[in-house]
Amino acid sequence: MSRHRNIYMTDELQAIYDQTVEFVSKEVLPHGEAWEEEGKVPRQVLSQMGELGMLSLRIPEEHGGLGLGPLASATFSEALGASTFAGFDVTVLVHTDMAGPHLVNSGTPEQLERWLPGVVSGQTVLSIGVSEPDAGSDVAGIRTSAVKDGDGWRLNGTKTFITNAVYGDMTILAAKTDPDNKYGITMFLIPSETEGFEVAKKLNKHGWLCSDTAELVLTDVFIPDDQVLGTVHRGFYETMKNFQNERMVLIGMGVGAAQAAIDQTLAYTQERKAFGGHLYDLGAIRQRMAMNQARIDAARASMYHAAWMGEQGADNVKAMSGAKAFGCEVINQVMYDCVQFHGGMGYMRETPVERMYRDARILPIGGGATEVMLEEVAKRSIMG
Amino acid sequence: MKVVVCVKQIPDPADPGALDPETKTLKRDMKLILDESDSYGVEMALQLVDAAGEGEVTLVSMAPNNERSGLSTALAMGAASATLVSDPALQGSDSLTTAKVLAAAIKDQSPDLVIAGSESSDGYTGTVPEQIAGVLDLPSVTAAKSITVDGSSIKVQRQTDAGHDDVECPMPCVVSVTAGVVEPRYPSFKGIMAAKSKPVDEKTAADLGFDADAVGWAGAGQEIVDVAEAPQREAGEIVEDDGEAYTRIVGFLEELKII
Ligand SMILES: Cc1cc2nc3c(=O)[nH]c(=O)nc-3n(C[C@H](O)[C@H](O)[C@H](O)COP(=O)(O)OP(=O)(O)OC[C@H]3O[C@@H](n4cnc5c(N)ncnc54)[C@H](O)[C@@H]3O)c2cc1C
Numbered sequence: 001m002s003r004h005r006n007i008y009m010t011d012e013l014q015a016i017y018d019q020t021v022e023f024v025s026k027e028v029l030p031h032g033e034a035w036e037e038e039g040k041v042p043r044q045v046l047s048q049m050g051e052l053g054m055l056s057l058r059i060p061e062e063h064g065g066l067g068l069g070p071l072a073s074a075t076f077s078e079a080l081g082a083s084t085f086a087g088f089d090v091t092v093l094v095h096t097d098m099a100g101p102h103l104v105n106s107g108t109p110e111q112l113e114r115w116l117p118g119v120v121s122g123q124t125v126l127s128i129g130v131s132e133p134d135a136g137s138d139v140a141g142i143r144t145s146a147v148k149d150g151d152g153w154r155l156n157g158t159k160t161f162i163t164n165a166v167y168g169d170m171t172i173l174a175a176k177t178d179p180d181n182k183y184g185i186t187m188f189l190i191p192s193e194t195e196g197f198e199v200a201k202k203l204n205k206h207g208w209l210c211s212d213t214a215e216l217v218l219t220d221v222f223i224p225d226d227q228v229l230g231t232v233h234r235g236f237y238e239t240m241k242n243f244q245n246e247r248m249v250l251i252g253m254g255v256g257a258a259q260a261a262i263d264q265t266l267a268y269t270q271e272r273k274a275f276g277g278h279l280y281d282l283g284a285i286r287q288r289m290a291m292n293q294a295r296i297d298a299a300r301a302s303m304y305h306a307a308w309m310g311e312q313g314a315d316n317v318k319a320m321s322g323a324k325a326f327g328c329e330v331i332n333q334v335m336y337d338c339v340q341f342h343g344g345m346g347y348m349r350e351t352p353v354e355r356m357y358r359d360a361r362i363l364p365i366g367g368g369a370t371e372v373m374l375e376e377v378a379k380r381s382i383m384g
Numbered sequence: 385m386k387v388v389v390c391v392k393q394i395p396d397p398a399d400p401g402a403l404d405p406e407t408k409t410l411k412r413d414m415k416l417i418l419d420e421s422d423s424y425g426v427e428m429a430l431q432l433v434d435a436a437g438e439g440e441v442t443l444v445s446m447a448p449n450n451e452r453s454g455l456s457t458a459l460a461m462g463a464a465s466a467t468l469v470s471d472p473a474l475q476g477s478d479s480l481t482t483a484k485v486l487a488a489a490i491k492d493q494s495p496d497l498v499i500a501g502s503e504s505s506d507g508y509t510g511t512v513p514e515q516i517a518g519v520l521d522l523p524s525v526t527a528a529k530s531i532t533v534d535g536s537s538i539k540v541q542r543q544t545d546a547g548h549d550d551v552e553c554p555m556p557c558v559v560s561v562t563a564g565v566v567e568p569r570y571p572s573f574k575g576i577m578a579a580k581s582k583p584v585d586e587k588t589a590a591d592l593g594f595d596a597d598a599v600g601w602a603g604a605g606q607e608i609v610d611v612a613e614a615p616q617r618e619a620g621e622i623v624e625d626d627g628e629a630y631t632r633i634v635g636f637l638e639e640l641k642i643i
Binding site: 003011012015016019022023051052053054056057066 | 414415456457460570571572573574575576577579580
């Protein structure tokens with residue numbers, strides 16, 4: 001009698017979920033603390049995941065992947081969340097679900113042939129370089145420029161907050177190619193060893209400590225035409241194709257982490273003695289934890305539902321934006337309560353919820369801030 | 385080289401188990417998973433077939449409710465196919481009946497080698513593998529920590545209290561393996577996807593030639609009369625170290641006649 005976690009799960013997705021949870025429990029949880037100290041996820045674990053096919057859910061079968069859709073990513077991201085080390089989760093998910101899909105969606109047959117084997121194996125770790133010091137939510141405001149130069153392009157500018165770009169191998173990078181059109185953006189494939197393409201700084205962060213985040217400087221970087229990804233000047237629209245997926249996996253990893261935090265808090269409050277009983281005997285605590293479970297269940301369900309819409313090719317911008325806004329805010333409220341009910345221990349570095357609380361803070365900012373997400377819902381909710 | 389591995393599907397040990405008050409046995413009506421102690425057998429079998437350069441690993445499992453989640457895990461690890469024996473009539477089978485049923489499912493396959501775990505993790509007697517060997521009239525080796533094939537026989541390192549014995553045994557034979565001696569591989573995601581299309585042959589007791597009254601509760605040569613809670617473990621003694629605690633520890637070990 002196979003029991004599935006929800007109505008969207010096939011036998012295979014259920015097995016992928018179980019397998020991923022087992023993997024992170026054995027290969028990540030025991031080591032995560034050391035990785036946080038080092039500010040790095042060891043390459044060996046990414047290679048191991050590559051060997052097991054864990055990096056290629058969304059890569060077409062003809063390129064050695066599994067050719068699965070958004071529901072697989074939703075499942076995988078939620079399962080990764082069980083690692084409790086969101087810095088690890090995001091290292092993987094930027095590669096598989098935030099950068100990788102751009103290559104798959106827009107790559108020429110030659111580009112796919114050239115790069116996908118390394119993406120599948122974890123040899124070529126990807127990053128996505130859009131944000132700049134003066135342009136985050138307003139993508140059209142980027143200033144990094146690419147100017148035609150012979151059989152290629154000459155790039156100049158600065159990128160910031162780029163996940164996986166300190167230790168990764170290739171950045172999919174957005175640059176302005178049409179100065180007369182603010183949406184005239186083109187995407188480029190830039191291997192990390194390219195001349196003039198430098199990591200200016202490894203950034204220090206509030207959370208996600210084992211994830212590497214770079215400030216990048218491009219000085220007269222030459223990129224040949226065969227490393228232009230997708231159509232020239234159309235990069236803005238082409239990147240939008242993956243927005244729902246990117247939002248979804250951020251919710252997924254957050255929901256997985258929030259569930260782990262809830263479970264840890266339930267265990268802690270049911271064991272911690274106070275007032276002649278346990279903390280969990282206090283109505284204020286048990287009621288709030290019950291509501292927290294309900295909120296996370298709602299966030300999870302709305303994510304899977306939006307994923308299912310996407311799986312069928314339906315327009316899920318409104319559903320996914322709403323799920324991102326709601327889910328990521330709720331995840332933070334839940335983390336706050338989990339720290340609160342751990343008391344002073346919740347404020348100590350040795351307590352996992354302390355880290356998970358910090359890790360969650362970026363979720364309502366990155367990949368579309370809550371306010372931006374709500375605008376996506378609001379403008380699709382005008383009657384008439 | 386054809387290796388059959390007996391795998392048991394059990395309730396997830398991470399979830400609190402419960403006894404059925406009526407049958408006094410473990411409730412097994414939930415999703416079952418591959419018993420970890422059998423994943424070692426699957427891994428050993430896959431390694432043997434890899435080393436032989438030819439052949440395949442097949443699985444045999446007896447489980448309630450046509451449960452196959454645990455089988456899927458072993459298929460995803462690389463086994464080629466499985467036989468699943470499931471029949472309400474088999475509920476309550478004792479270890480000898482279980483061995484007879486598994487033996488019947490194994491027999492048709494004429495394997496070179498049958499591998500089983502030494503004992504299951506949920507409810508166990510630790511006797512099924514040897515009883516299978518008895519029913520099939522095959523030699524058996526217990527407590528194997530490593531197996532290598534040498535022509536038509538196998539060489540086995542048999543775990544003992546002192547270390548291991550080196551034994552040799554002609555094939556076909558039945559070997560029970562100890563847990564923890566190999567690192568079971570993670571199923572790859574491709575393996576997971578492929579497991580879906582691997583054949584699982586479902587059989588009832590009757591398919592294997594058993595009458596319903598010869599198996600299950602009806603055929604069991606044992607009865608569970610009573611079950612009782614295991615006694616609570618008593619709290620240990622905590623010795624605060626004031627610099628002299630070692631004398632207390634030495635005294636304690638002397639009391640136990642360990643030193
Ligand atoms: C740890 C980390 C990792 C990151 N990884 C990557 C990466 O790999 N690649 C990449 O390209 N970028 C990455 N980013 C950048 C991230 O996507 C941006 O931080 C995010 O898009 C917000 O942009 P911003 O920081 O410039 O904030 P701003 O755009 O300056 O916005 C500030 C705040 O203003 C509000 N706001 C903004 N726009 C609106 C609006 N339209 N309506 C109402 N309110 C609004 C929101 O509250 C928002 O949080 C990362 C950031 C962090 C912190």
